[in-house]
Amino acid sequence: MSPPQKHTQPVRSRSQRIGLLLFFPGFIIALIGALGAGSIYPKLFFLASLCFITIGSFLYFSAAYLSAPAGIRNNRIMFASLSSRGSIGVIIALFFIAFYILMYWFPFYLEHFIAMFHPLSRMLRGKPAEQYFMYGSLYTFTIIIMGARALMKYRHSRYQIVRTCAVIFSQFVFAFLIPSILAAFNEPEKYVNYFWPLSYKDLFPSNVNYLLNFEGAISKFLLAWTILLTFAGTPVLTFFFGKRWYCSWICGCGGLANTLGDPWRQLSSKTLASWKIERYSIYSVLSLIVITTAILWLNHLFGGELLGQLSGGFIRFYGFAIGMIFAGVIGTGLYPIFGTRVWCRFGCPQAALLGIIQRFFSRFRITTNGAQCMSCGNCSTYCEMGIDVRWYAQRGQNIVRASCVGCGMCSAVCPRGVLNLENGPLAGRIKSDALPLIKSFKSGI
Amino acid sequence: MEHVVIIGNGIAGITAARHIRKHSNRRLTVISDESKHFFSRPALMYIYMGHMKYEQTKPYEDWFWKENAIDLVCDRVRKIDTKGKKAILRSGSSIPFDKLIIATGSKPNKFGWPGQDLNGVQGFYSLQDLEAVKKSTAGIRQAVIVGGGLIGVELAEMLVTRGISVIFMVRETHFWGVVLPEEEGDLVARHIKNHHVDLQFETELKEIVGDSDGKVSAVITGKGEKVPCSFVGLTVGVSPNIDFIKNTAIETDRGVLINSCFETSIEDIYAIGDCAQFREPSTGRRPVEQVWYTGKMHGETVARTICGKETPYMPGIWFNSAKFFDIEYQTYGTVMSQQKEGEKSFYWENPKGDKCVRIVFDSTTQAVLGFNFFGIRARHTTCEYWIANREKLPNVLCSMAASNFDPEFFKCFEKDIISQYNSENPGRMITLKTKKGLFSNRLT
C-alpha cells in the first residue's frame, strides 16, 4: 500500500480557522499567566483565557461537525497527524505528560498558573487554590468543552447524547461542585462519584476512622455512601446494566476518555497479545488493592503490630506508582499514542471488579444482528477498550466481555446496524446466532 | 493427505478454507494476487475516507493463517489443467490439487464506451482500484460517476469527503430503480442531494473524452451534453471474473455453472461466491448472487461437501443491507421494485422523509413476504421468523417493537406506523402490543 495521498483541498473551513485563531490566544494567555502574570492579575488572565478557549473551541467544533448532515464522520482520522500518532499527536502527548509531572511532583513550577484559580477557589471553597483544585477545575472544564464536541459529533445518536450529558453532569456536580461545597463547610473534600477500589483509600482503616471521628453528620453520610455504593450499588447496577452505568456514565476517568480522548479512541491495540497483557495487569492491580485493604484491616485489628510503619509506605507507593504514574502520566498523558482508555483497560481496579461482575452476573450484552456483519472492522477500530468486536460479530456471536465499558461506539459506527447494547435475560446471553444455514455450528477457528 | 486448493482469498474462498480447517486437517492452499491476506472488500471505501487503515480491514491477524495451517500463495492462476489436476500460475510454477475451489469473485463491467480505458476512468472493486482512485483523484475538483447502484453511492460518498464535486449519472427514473420501489428511491435520492451530490436521472453515458496526455477531460451524455471532469467512476454492475476459465473443460455461462452442491461440470472442481452460477437456483433466488453474505454461506456449505458430508445449498430467506451516506438500509425477504400480482405493500415514512418501512404482504392471506427498512435498524431473526412463518401483517405491526434493533433511547416509530395503518384500514383497528424499554428489550 502506498502512503495516503496529500490533500489539495483545504482541510479546514474558514470558520474552523477563525475558531483556531481564537483558541490559540486563549492558550497563550494561559501560558503567560503560568509564567508569572497569573499571580499578578489572576482574574483577568483566568477569564480572558477561559473566554478565548471556550469561544474558539465552540466555533471550531460547530464548523467542523454542524456544517455536515448528522452521521458518523470519521473522515481523515487515519491521515490527520493529531489522531494517527503523527507529530502533532506526539507533541500533545509530551505536553500532557509534562503537565502531569509538574502537577504531581513539582507544583512549585505551576505556582502562577495555580494562582489564576485562586479567585474561583475562594468563591467556591472560601480558600485559595492548591494544585488539585486547579487540576479538578481544568478537568471539569475540559470535559464540558470536549463534551460539547462529542455532542455535536454524535448528535445523530440519542444514546451518545444522553450518555455524554450524564458524564458531563456527573463530573460537574459530583466531582467539582459537591467537593467544593464540602470544602467550603470544612467537611472532607470527597469526590462522590468515586468508590473503593478505584478510590482505594476510601475503605482503608485510616480513612474510615478519619470519617468516623470527624465532627458532623456529613462525614458519616459520606462513609455510608461509599460503603453502600461499593457493596450494594456496584453489584446491583452492574447486574442490570453492565459496567457501563459506571465506566461510561458516572466515572470521571471514563468521562475524560470519552470527551477529551475521543479523537484518539481508535489507537487502542486490538491484538490478542494486548488482551493477554490486559488481563494480567488489570487483575494484578485489583489483587494488590484487595490484599492491601485486607492486610491494613488485619493490621488495624492487631493494633498496628503487624505492619508498623509499613502501611503508610505502601499507601505512598501505590499512590505514586499506580495513582500518579499509571492513571495520570501513562493513562491520560499517552492518550494520543495508545488510545484513550489505557488506564481503564490495563490498570483500573474498579473496572476489573465491575468487569468480573459483567462477564458472569449481568443482563448486559452486545447483541449481534443475525448474519448482517460484513467484517468491515469499524467496530473493532473504534472500540476504545481494544476489543476485537468484529471477531464476534462476523460469527454471529454476542459480545460479552469483561472489559467492555458500554460506550456504544461500536454500535454507532457499524454501517450495517449489526450491534446493539441490550439488557436482557441471562439465558442465552453468549449465544451464537450464526448464519441462517449453519445454526448448529458454534465452535471453531 | 488430500490437498484442497482455493483460487481467490475473498470472503467465499476464505470462509471455505476456515470451515474446511474446522472439520478436517486437509492440506489447504489459498491463491490470490490481490493481497496476501484476506481483507473486507466492503470496507475499501473507509480506507479512502480515512476511517480505517488497510491493516484494520483485515478480519484476522496475520499469525492466524500459519496457526491454522492455511498456506497463502501470492500469485495469479493463469490456467487450470483439469486433466492433470494442476493450477498453473503466472509465475510459471504450478500447484497440484486433489480438490479445487474457484472463488475468483467479480470484475467491474465496462460496456465498450469510447474512452473507457483513458487515465482517470475506472471501476471500483479491488485494492488496486482503490490505489488508482487515490492517485487519480488527488487534487481534482470535478468527478463523474456513472451508474446508480451501491458501489456508485459509496464512490460518491468517498469523493465528497475529499471536497470533490460529484455528478452522479443514473439511467433509471428513480434511484437504484432495478431494486428499490419508487418511494425508497426518492428517499435515498433526497438524502444524496443533501450531501451536495449532483444526482441526474435518465442520464446515460455516451462517450468519454480525453486530453492529449490520454487523461480524461470530459464525458458526453446520451443527450449530447458535454460535462468536463477529471475522474470517471464506472459503477454499472459487476460480472463473474472467469475469463481464464472460459477455454477449459469447465462449463461456464455468465459464471461458472454449478449444481446445488457447488460442483462444476468437472469432478473435484467447485465454484463459490460471486463467480458461481447455479444451474437451478432455489426458489426466489437468482442464479448469480453477488453479495458478501451469500459468499459466506457458499463457503460454509461447500466446506461440508468437501469434507465428505455432501450438503446442498439452502440459503433460506434473502437478506441484505447497505448504507447510503448516513441512511442505513436493511432488507429481508422479497421486496421488488414493482409489486407482483397478488401482492400489496404497506409503506410508512417519517415526516422528515429520512426513515421508512415497507412491508410487502400477500393480498389474500395477509402473510408478510418482505421488509425494507431505511434509517431504522431491524432484528434479523425476528423478520426472518415472521416471513418463514407467514405471519399476518396486522400481527406483525402489533409486535413491531420486537423487531426494533435501534440503540437505547432512540425515538421509536411503532406508534406512528400503527396509526397510519389504522387510518388506511378503518374498521380493522390494531394496537401496539409490546413496547421497547430499558429493561424489556425484546430478545426473542
Ligand SMILES: Cc1cc2nc3c(=O)[nH]c(=O)nc-3n(C[C@H](O)[C@H](O)[C@H](O)COP(=O)(O)OP(=O)(O)OC[C@H]3O[C@@H](n4cnc5c(N)ncnc54)[C@H](O)[C@@H]3O)c2cc1C
Ligand atoms: C466497493 C464494494 C463494496 C461492496 N459492499 C458490499 C456490501 O456492503 N455488502 C455486500 O453484501 N456486498 C458488498 N460488495 C460485494 C462483495 O464484496 C462481494 O460479493 C464479495 O466480495 C464476493 O466475494 P468473493 O469471495 O466471491 O470474491 P472476491 O472478494 O472478489 O475475491 C476474489 C479474489 O480472487 C482473486 N482472483 C481472481 N482471479 C484470480 C486468479 N485467476 N488467480 C488468483 N486470484 C484470483 C481476486 O483478486 C480476489 O482477491 C461490495 C463490493 C465492492 C466492490
Ligand code: SF4
Ligand atoms: S465493545 Fe463497543 S460498547 Fe464496548 S467498549 Fe468497545 S466500542 Fe464501547
Ligand code: SF4
Ligand atoms: S462495524 Fe458492523 S459490519 Fe463492520 S465488522 Fe463491525 S459489526 Fe461487522
